[in-house]
Every structure is written in C-alpha cells, then in structure tokens.
Amino acid sequence: MGEGSHRPATGLAKSIAARIAETSHLKMASFEGEIDLEWGMRAETDVKAALTQHYLSADQINAFVGGRCKVCNTVQFPRLPNCVSCASPDSQTPFNFADELGQVATFSADWLQFYLAPPPYVGLVQFDVGSRLLMEIVEVGAAGIDVGTRLSMQFRIKARDRKRHYSRYFWKAVPVR
Amino acid sequence: MATGIKDKVAILGMGCSRFGERWDVGSEQLINEAFTEALADTGIDRSQIGTVWFGSALDSVNVGNSATPLTTALRLQGIPVTRVENMCATGTEALRGATYAVASGAVDIALAVGVEKLKDTGYGGLPVPGKGTLNDLWMPYCSAPAGFAQLAAGYRAKYGIDRELLKRALATVSWKSHQNGVKSPKAHLRKAVTMETILNAPMIAEPLGVFDCCSVSDGAAVAIVTTPEIARALGKQDLVTIKALQLASSSGRESGMTEWAGARVPNTRMAAAAAYKEAGIRDPRKQLSQIEVHDCFSITELVTMEDLGLSEDGHAVQDVLDGVYNADGKIPYQIDGGLKCFGHPIGATGLRMVYEHYLQLLGRAGERQLKNPTLGLSHNLGGVPYNGVAAISIVGLM
Secondary structure, eight states, X not given: OOTTOOOOSSOHHHHHHTOOOOOOHHHHXXXXXXXXXXXXXXXXXXXXXXXHHHHHTHHHHHHOEEEEETTTOOXXXXXXXXXXXXXXXXXXXXXXXXXXXXXXXXXXXXXXXXXXXXXXXXXXXXXXXXXXXXEEEOOOTTTOOOTTOXXXXXXXXXXXXXXXXXXXXXXXXXXXX | OOOOSTTTOEEEEEEEOOOBOOTTOOHHHHHHHHHHHHHHHHTOOGGGOOEEEEEOSOTTTTTOSSSHHHHHHHTOOSSOEEEEOBTBTHHHHHHHHHHHHHHXXXXXXXXXXXXXXOGGGOOSSOOOOOOXXXXXXXXXXXXXXXXXXXXXXXXXXXXXXXXXXHHHHHHHHHHHHHHHHTTOTTOXXXXXOOHHHHHTSOEEETTEEGGGBOOOOEEEEEEEEEOHHXXXXXXXXSOEEEEEEEEEEOOSHHHHSSOOOSSSOHHHHHHHHHHHHHHTOSXXXXXXXXXXXXXXXXXXXXXXHHHTTSSOTTOHHHHHHTTTTSTTSSSOBOTTOHHHHTOOOHHHHHHHHHHHHHHHHTTOOGGGOOSSOXXXXXXXXXXXXXXXXXEEEEEEEO
C-alpha cells in the first residue's frame, strides 16, 4: 500500500465470493445498459442533484459522517443543527457510520418503485450504536431479510442521472451472511 | 388560557364531487361540483364568504400552486384566499384554517376547499415527489405503499403475529371497505370483492397487494363554516359543530432513534389525545359513533385502530377478524368506503371524511345511514409512518 492509499473495505475477492448469480442473459444485458428497456413513468423521475448542496454535505453523503450530540451523546444521520433526541442547538460533532453494523428494524420489498433489478428493499436500519436511518437494503438474494437481519454498510451508486451523465453515490445496507 | 375549538364553529354546508377517474372534467369543474352543492346547502349567497382556505397537495401535477387556481375556478374576486399543503392531511388543514378564521372573529363565514386531479398524472399510485436537496442525496426512492408496508414488518415483530394471519386481517380490512363502498353513490370503487381476490392480488409492496392499497382518484370536497349563532340566524335547526381539530408532526425521532417499534404511529396517538381532550371525549370506544381513518393502506387502518385507542395494543388483528369495525359492528369504520373505495384525491380527502360525518349526523346518508350517530372522528396521515403528520377532526351534533 502506497502513501495516501486506502485498503478496499471489501476487496475484489470478497466481492466475488459474495456474488449473487444471475442466469438471465436479458437481465444482465439490461444491467449493463446494452439493451434499452421501457421502464415506465417511474423511471422518468428526474434525479438531478443540487451540486451546491452536494458540496455542502460532501462528508455526510460521501463518507457517511453523521453527528453525535455534545449534550446527550446521541448519534444521528443526517447531521442537522438541532439534536434529534434533545433538540439542543448547534450540538453536533462528526460521527462516522461507515464501519458501523446494524440490523433491520422495518422493511418492505417495493414492487411499485422503479429499480433496475426489482424489487428494491427499503427499511429502517437500526445501528448498534443507537441510531436509525431509512436506507436501501441491497444484495438481499434468495435468503430474504426480516426484522433483526444483520447489516453492514457499503458505498454504492445512489442514482444515475442519464440526462446529465452523472452518477452519484451514497451508502447502502447489505445483509451480513 | 386557550379554550380549544369545541362548538365555536358550525358547518353551514358541505359538498363533495363524485370521486373516481373523472376523465370527463378538469379540476375546475370538480371544485365547482362540490362548491355548488355546499353553497346550495347553506342557503347563502357566495358574496357572503369572507375568506377561503384552499388545499391541494401536489401542485406540480395538480392545479398549480398558489390560491389563484381556486379563485379563478370559482371567480372569487378580491377576498383573502390561502393555499395550504400538508401532504395527505391537506384537506383537514383547509378545514382547520377556515375554522380558525371564523373562531377568531376575523370573518363570519369561511370556505374550505380541497381538490386533487391525480388521474391526469398518468401514474398508477402517486408520483415520486422530491424530498428536498439534502434528503434527495441520501434518502431511498421509495413508493408510498413501501413506506407504510414497513408497519407490517414492525407490527409482526412486536406482537409475534404470524405472517399469514396478519395478511388475512389486512384483507378483511379491505373487504369491509369494498362492502361499504357499494352503498356510496359518489365513491370511486363500488364493487364488492371476495377475500380470495384480495389475498391473491399482485404484490405492490410486501406484504401489501393491490387490494391493500387505496384508490388514486380525482375529486373535490368543500365545507362552509360559520358561528353557531349565525347558522341559527340563517335558519339551521340541527347544527353540526367542530368539536376538535388537532395535528401532530414528527420531529424525526421515529426514523432517527431506536425507541419506535414500527408497530404504531406516534403522531396519531398524540393528535388523538389532544383531540379527545379538546372534544371532551373520555371513552372514545363508547362515545364515537363512526370513524373515518386514513386507510391509504390496509395496514395503516389496522394500526390506527390501536392508535386511536379503539383496539387494545396488539388486538386489532383479532378485532378486525371479529367484525368489530364492519358496518354492523360495534364501531363502524369507513362507512362510505374510505380512501380504499370512496377514493383518495389527496387535497380533498380530509374534507370528504367530514362530509360523510355531516351526512350521517343529519340523517342524509341514504342506504348506508347509521342509527342515531352523534360524534364522528376523521383521521389523516401525511407522509410516512416514521416521519409525517397526523391530523384529527371530530364533529358532532350540538
């Protein structure tokens, strides 16, 4: 590892080992953008990002840095001026969620929402450090998930803005198998 | 010292358009349809209306923003009109504004209007709204049914209820509303369906199938309110008055902290407690004659039975299966079909609920008329169970 470099959180070998096999060539082609499917109206939603907001909140979105309250010690995401627990103003110090583990508190498989590999799973992730966040849960696979399923965090594509050729990223929850 | 709203404001007249797929008209005609009925009900001239509170939720796909779509539709020139939006509680917010305007003494007569023209959006279900520039960067894209379906996971986990038993109870919730909708001439869906049809319907958001989701509709509803004294002076004999109007918003605790089990909606409980206090209701199970809850999804209605204190916590499944909330049960729910079958044009819904109470209380509900109702409760839930607003209105005979 050279100076300034970072060891990958997962790495290629572990990523391949955790793969979910897809035997449909049509699906694979659609994932790679090699065929142009008709996705319906929900795929037309404009996912344009406010770049100034993205710049302002870069550590929250890119590094998953939320807040810890200086008054009551509650950790929270997003990091807003007033604490989610005690409402103390200007009380937040940085707290990194990227390496935190959690579990499913609530969830649903959403067959209505547009998603390249339906259904998307969404749910409240309950972090072991005592916080919750509504997140996308990916790599669910045939095993499925339920309340209590253990989760870790991974940095993933949040949205592809095809009009402006801009992909943006955030963190998603992955079942710990 | 605040004294609350109870009996300070009377409903002078109400109107409601036919809900449904109204390809035949635009939002202006829907507003006019409801307004014409309400105005005829009052017996006043439109020039006597002192102010308007206008609710529409999805401005970009509905009638446009501001007050002018309403003032243009009804050709109301030069009176104060405010547009309100609070997601699915928008209709109740319009009523709250109009009621407070009268109670304050600022005007004698106020108009509350709610409208939505959802079918023209082309969506099945609701469009995907933006959540603000920061939230859009991290919050998952999630449909409304997936937001509410999470209550089912939380409810099952908290009370240890079998997945199939909960699914059957949810189906019963929808079955009951379809039974009721048949008797509502203005309802969107007026067809009874079997339990098998509901249980075997395509999945929308696990565990909610198509029949667990309310109809997405076009429609408008209107209330014209005044003081009880003016209503009597105008010749009204039986007065329906506002007993309570309460609203509770989430601060983000449910979705940001670990205390919420996902099996209830805390906002509803807070709004209900405040509304019961304002209306002087001590035993809602005995005192409330009829309930219109925000049954956007079957699971929402089921947990709301507990949130309103009508079922014991963890007992709503059994109460539903026992028929407690059927038209001939102890506490009739959604007697007009609810959001499920009467329809859910968002801005109109809160007012549509009160319209049903108004008809029932005055004995005008036709073949779905309940026996001697005295108090009706309406409940709206805007947003999602873990971050939203709950609104409750209670109306009754004075």
